[in-house]
Amino acid sequence: MLKPIEWDDEKKELILIDQRKLPHKLEYFICRSYKDVAYAIKEMVVRGAPAIGISAGYGLALAEIYGDNIYKAYETLKNTRPTAVNLFWALDRCLKAYKEGKNILDEAKKIHKEDIETNKKIGKIGEKIIDDGDNILTHCNAGALATSMYGTALSVIRFAHYNGKNIFVIVDETRPRLQGAKLTAFELKYENIPFRVITDNTAGFLMSLGKVDKIVVGTDRILKDGTVYNKIGTYSLAILAKYHNIPFYVAAPLSTFDLKSKEDDIVIEERDEKEVAYIDGVRIVPEGVRCYNYAFDKTPPNLITGIITEKGIIKPNEKEIMSLFD
Structure with a gap:
């Protein structure tokens, strides 16, 4: 099983799979x-909402270990990326532990x-x-690399595969x-x-051909009304x-x-325009051309079939969401 995040107790360092080098090289950062962790989050060495949160927790622990100003480290880590809520959740939890006189590293390990x-x-x-025989479409990466292990959307797919279901996965390439x-x-x-990769704009055509049975994606933030923020697209x-009456989870x-x-x-x-203008260092638009590069979009609850959580599958409405926290 892939382990994108590991803590070395002896050396007091955080080891991350450098996701910028995948799939051609498996290298570690x-x-x-805490400044190294902030760089890793901002530059997408590590990405995916849960993985960002866990890494930030270890970043704050590094600040404590090496005698840095905890509050300065907290603000630096907090400002690395603005949309994924797990970042703030993990940092706030670790800061609370610190204020209560607890060890930040212990809290980060617990998270x-x-x-x-x-x-x-x-x-x-x-x-x-x-179901057995399903073709499942997924967008971006909500797998082990976006978390600590298994993933979210890909955990659903993994366990269907582990249980012997004959499935096929359609993978949006996910620009930029x-x-x-x-x-x-x-x-x-x-x-x-089993899977195939498609360009993002192929998805609708495959749906029209009846080649998509379910869609399962991850998310970086869900509001209490069920609005979902996830990777653009x-x-x-x-x-x-x-439109095609396909369940969207x-x-x-x-x-x-x-x-x-x-x-x-x-x-x-909004990220650097260069991410749109270049692919693997090769410019694909003319010099001087401007680009939009929104990293996320929002999906209203009326378009979502259900939200899969560790407490069960719920409808995307305030009543069911709030029941998770009772």
């Missing part, structure tokens, strides 16, 4: 300070361990929506950084799960799924739910 168990539960619960083509494809090949998929741990914010509060991350 070593974090020996890490809990995430592994949570992802496993999501897979075991979610695989029940998958190609997390589907590079990372999801890497994981599925690693697990010997998710909204388009949800609309297409609604979102897989997420409880730590991804944001019960305080409203839509107007959410900052949609």
Whole structure:
């Protein structure tokens, strides 16, 4: 099983799979300070909402270990990326532990361990929506590489495969950084799960041909009204799924739910235009051309069939969401 995040107790360092180098090289990025962790999150050495949160927790632990200003480290890590709520959830939890006189590293390790168990539960619960023979479409990467192990959306797919279901996965390449083509494809090949990669704009045509039975994606934030924020392109998929009457599921741990914010509060991350203008260092648009590079979009609850959590599968409405936290 892929382990994208590991803590070395002896050396007091965080070891991350460098996802920028995948799928061609499996290399590791070593974090020996909170600034290293901040860089890793901002530059997408590590990405995926749960993985960002876990890494940030270890980053704050590194600040404590090496005598840095905890509050400065907290602010630096908090400002690395604006949309994924797990980042703030994990940092706030570790800061609370610090204020209570507890060891930040112990809290970060606890978050890490809990995430592994949570992802496993999501897979075991979610695989029940998958029928033998299903063609499942997924977007971006919501696998082990986006978490601590198993993943969220890919945990559902993994456990369907582990239970002997004959499934086939359709992987959106996911422009502009190609997390589907590079990372999801890497994981599925690693697990010997049958799949094919498509360009993002092929999805609708495959739906019209009856070649998509279910769609399962991850998410970086869910509001209490069921609005989902995920990798750019998710909204388009949800609309297409609604038109073609295809079930559209979102897989997420409880730590991804944001019960305080409203839509107007959410900052949609805009990243460097170069990510759109270049693919693997090769410029694909003319010199001087400007690009939009929104990293996320929002999908309203009326387009979502269900949300798969570690506590069960719920409808995307406030009543059911709030029941998870009773």
